[in-house]
């Protein structure tokens with residue numbers, strides 16, 4: 001489905017470009033690659049709050065990138081504090097790790113206000129604004145108050161917190177009201193929509209159920225909360241998977257690792273991804289299975305992440321210490337059971353590992369969706385290999401043919417890793433992977449982005465007469481300002 005995506009404004013914490021040692025490059029990740037073509041077509045504006053100003057200062061683009069000038073203490077209190085020290089752990093079930101500090105909440109409100117003001121300034125009359133993620137959840141309502149003529153979409157990329165957890169957030173009501181400023185709110189899977197409904201019940205906000213979605217009346221309009229599962233750039237990964245050079249590199253990787261079974265994990269280094277628990281489960285497997293000690297290698301690719309947050313610095317040390325211990329116990333001069341890479345890989349390098357891996361071990365403790373599971377499946381040209389996936393990742397809800405495991409069950413996790421690593425491939429494995437490939441192809445990120453925007457426009461057409469009047473007022477206010 002293609003959308004005209006006219007006059008699109010995107011608001012996100014991350015910018016589409018970053019500075020690296022080799023110059024300014026497109027920021028990694030499927031979301032950016034899905035949104036860039038839409039922005040190029042719409043010639044709109046991308047507002048990035050956490051951005052690298054220099055990387056975004058480019059005049060060659062067919063659209064504008066605006067960054068916000070925020071004092072460093074506000075930026076840090078918003079990003080490392082309220083966003084990643086409160087909302088992230090809260091939404092991933094790590095309530096004990098949450099720190100709710102009043103000055104961080106104030107900074108969060110301030111950054112959302114600044115983002116909303118910038119969007120209000122750049123969005124044309126009757127334009128479409130798509131706001132992304134938990135770092136900017138108040139933007140929809142703040143923007144709506146400034147610019148009622150706009151069509152506003154919001155996507156929350158992580159799990160919606162269960163109401164028991166949300167109850168401990170001192171500004172839970174403001175958070176929910178902020179999100180409800182959007183015309184269309186997207187969540188990955190139905191259980192997050194159910195959790196959102198629980199939050200409305202808890203806060204006494206009236207709503208109606210409409211199939212699996214929720215409709216919340218807000219004056220002359222409605223906010224709709226719907227399931228929009230994200231996907232990956234399926235064609236891009238598939239074409240890397242068919243590339244001869246990538247296949248040759250994959251064969252080199254397998255040979256360098258000793259020719260045995262290769263298990264692969266790829267994550268941002270985040271405690272929600274369950275990296276230490278995965279390593280410990282692998283260690284348990286090596287303890288009890290001499291065959292695995294000889295034949296199985298785990299490659300853990302982990303891109304360092306959010307290192308301004310203390311919990312993330314400690315996590316990296318724990319990961320390195322655990323890998324060191326496994327190496328000390330089971331490694332030898334010619335045998336290294338775990339390989340840890342703590343850096344960013346480009347997609348060609350990642351694809352070679354996806355091809356080399358007999359199984360992908362995707363075992364986060366909690367994850368909104370998890371794109372690595374999709375990338376592994378999309379890259380492999382044939383329906384072989386196994387995907388081990390946590391029941392607690394959103395991806396498990398859309399990829400039921402994966403080998404599913406509870407990442408909190410220590411013994412179960414070790415046994416599941418053992419099975420996907422050592423059991424001989426069966427016809428059922430091939431059938432499962434074929435089914436996964438079909439599902440992943442249907443969930444491309446391009447379809448997700450254009451489908452969400454098309455639906456957003458459809459949803460706002462429900463309030464057409466009101467909107468036409470608001471757009472007329474916004475346009476005449478512009479003309480007056482210009483004079």
Ligand code: ADQ
Pocket residue numbers: 028029030031157158230266267268301302303343344345346350367368369370371372375
């Ligand atoms: P993330 O928490 O970042 O995303 P995920 O969905 O797994 O998690 O995406 C990670 C991306 O980073 C993948 O595209 C992967 O290839 C890439 N990546 C990881 N390690 C890398 C490395 N070392 N080098 C290069 N690339 C690497 C959030 C939510 C998820 C949700 C997405 C999209 O937390 O649950 O799936 O947004 O909505």
